[in-house]
Amino acid sequence: MAAHQEPASSGGGPPRRPRVLLAASGSVATIKFEGLCRSVAEWADVRAVATASALHFIDGASFPDGVPLYTDDDEWSRWRRVGNEVLHIELRRWADALVIAPLSANTLAKVAGGLCDNLLTCVVRAWDYSKPVYVAPAMNTFMWDNPFTARHLAVLRELGMSIVQPVTKRLACGDYGNGAMAEPSEICKTLMLFFGPQHL
Numbered sequence: 001m002a003a004h005q006e007p008a009s010s011g012g013g014p015p016r017r018p019r020v021l022l023a024a025s026g027s028v029a030t031i032k033f034e035g036l037c038r039s040v041a042e043w044a045d046v047r048a049v050a051t052a053s054a055l056h057f058i059d060g061a062s063f064p065d066g067v068p069l070y071t072d073d074d075e076w077s078r079w080r081r082v083g084n085e086v087l088h089i090e091l092r093r094w095a096d097a098l099v100i101a102p103l104s105a106n107t108l109a110k111v112a113g114g115l116c117d118n119l120l121t122c123v124v125r126a127w128d129y130s131k132p133v134y135v136a137p138a139m140n141t142f143m144w145d146n147p148f149t150a151r152h153l154a155v156l157r158e159l160g161m162s163i164v165q166p167v168t169k170r171l172a173c174g175d176y177g178n179g180a181m182a183e184p185s186e187i188c189k190t191l192m193l194f195f196g197p198q199h200l
């Protein structure tokens with residue numbers, strides 16, 4: 001993978017398309033990840049990362065053709081010896097923005113604690129915070145209301161990450177309450193506002 005570094009807003013010729021790294025963790029809301037990838041890919045170059053748990057909710061066969069989906073296996077199968085590319089560093093270098101949607105309670109806790117034991121959390125741990133990170137939490141209301149959630153989100157805000165707030169509705173488990181991931185259209189709109197009309 002080539003590591004492109006020129007900014008999306010570089011002067012001179014027309015700006016290149018934004019490069020958005022979309023990541024999914026193990027929430028049932030990952031069933032909406034494919035749709036989010038399709039929407040963002042209409043105006044940006046998209047690469048995707050999924051945790052091992054997220055893969056339970058992704059249908060590889062219907063995943064958009066132009067969006068490479070990277071997993072923990074790719075991180076290790078690509079590396080054989082010193083000098084080979086390290087996937088999480090290449091993805092971090094390539095992307096103009098990182099979006100974690102959905103963000104599970106588990107990945108939220110790991111990111112807040114600086115843990116990096118899979119491809120997604122390694123990207124975050126290596127992130128250049130001059131570039132934006134958006135996270136869209138998604139979890140059952142009991143998990144959302146647990147005091148750890150507010151503590152962990154406070155750490156993410158302190159790091160400069162933006163939270164796309166979850167919504168209140170009937171959840172996949174049948175409970176009614178807050179914690180459902182914001183709609184992909186909302187997440188896409190938030191990103192489009194960041195990149196601005198000149199890129200769209």
Ligand SMILES: Cc1cc2nc3c(=O)[nH]c(=O)nc-3n(C[C@H](O)[C@H](O)[C@H](O)COP(=O)(O)O)c2cc1C
Nearest residue numbers: 025026027028051053054104105106107138139140
């Ligand atoms: C069917 C199912 C649905 C789940 N939905 C959620 C969810 O919406 N949010 C969440 O935080 N965890 C959810 N979990 C639990 C996570 O998958 C679990 O904590 C996992 O370790 C997350 O791993 P990851 O953060 O590495 O993706 C669910 C588990 C199952 C079996």
